[in-house]
Amino acid sequence: AAGVIQSPRHLIKEKRETATLKCYPIPRHDTVYWYQQGPGQDPQFLISFYEKMQSDKGSIPDRFSAQQFSDYHSELNMSSLELGDSALYFCASSPGLKETQYFGPGTRLLVL
Amino acid sequence: ELKVEQNPLFLSMQEGKNYTIYCNYSTTSDRLYWYRQDPGKSLESLFVLLSNGAVKQEGRLMASLDTKARLSTLHITAAVHDLSATYFCAVDIVGGGADGLTFGKGTHLIIQP
Numbered sequence: 001a002a003g004v005i006q007s008p009r010h011l012i013k014e015k016r017e018t019a020t021l022k023c024y025p026i027p028r029h030d031t032v033y034w035y036q037q038g039p040g041q042d043p044q045f046l047i048s049f050y051e052k053m054q055s056d057k058g059s060i061p062d063r064f065s066a067q068q069f070s071d072y073h074s075e076l077n078m079s080s081l082e083l084g085d086s087a088l089y090f091c092a093s094s095p096g097l098k099e100t101q102y103f104g105p106g107t108r109l110l111v112l
Numbered sequence: 113e114l115k116v117e118q119n120p121l122f123l124s125m126q127e128g129k130n131y132t133i134y135c136n137y138s139t140t141s142d143r144l145y146w147y148r149q150d151p152g153k154s155l156e157s158l159f160v161l162l163s164n165g166a167v168k169q170e171g172r173l174m175a176s177l178d179t180k181a182r183l184s185t186l187h188i189t190a191a192v193h194d195l196s197a198t199y200f201c202a203v204d205i206v207g208g209g210a211d212g213l214t215f216g217k218g219t220h221l222i223i224q225p
Contacts, residue, residue: 031210045212055210097210103155
């Protein structure tokens, strides 16, 4: 079965640089979520989209922005990167509201 | 603010033994999830529990939900090494949108031969 696709899988950036993470949901899933997981931590919810509109907002820094496009893929844009942004970033998708969220493999971001 | 507490946070057990992981949450929830995560990997959905008294079983794992006590349990029966992983419970608040999940801190489970 098709799963959530995330790219890139690994990313190394310098402080103050920008990064763009991409997420391609499972086909026919219209809802996308972004989470950040620091080393040894639980995932923290950042932001979600339903039918290309922002739906819920969690602990997303102002330096980050995201959107969902007409083909339902989503991008998380991160600017002025800080050392503390180093983490695993997961995208999850679901076939509608209040449905099980299926997680992608994650993008491992390292900020030097 | 929704809080989700898991215990224990770390558990080392021997193969063949039984044990239970507990998940408490602080406010009314729409649904409760259990996820499994292997080191450096993604989160795999194990169970979704929707209503009071819900019980679901898959192999050696069984999850239950008591909404009145705001408590879910994940019971492991006759543990085997392959079940070693970190287990997270996650709660979806009551609401109508694409609400993000609030996770517990996770239970790091090691099963030794």
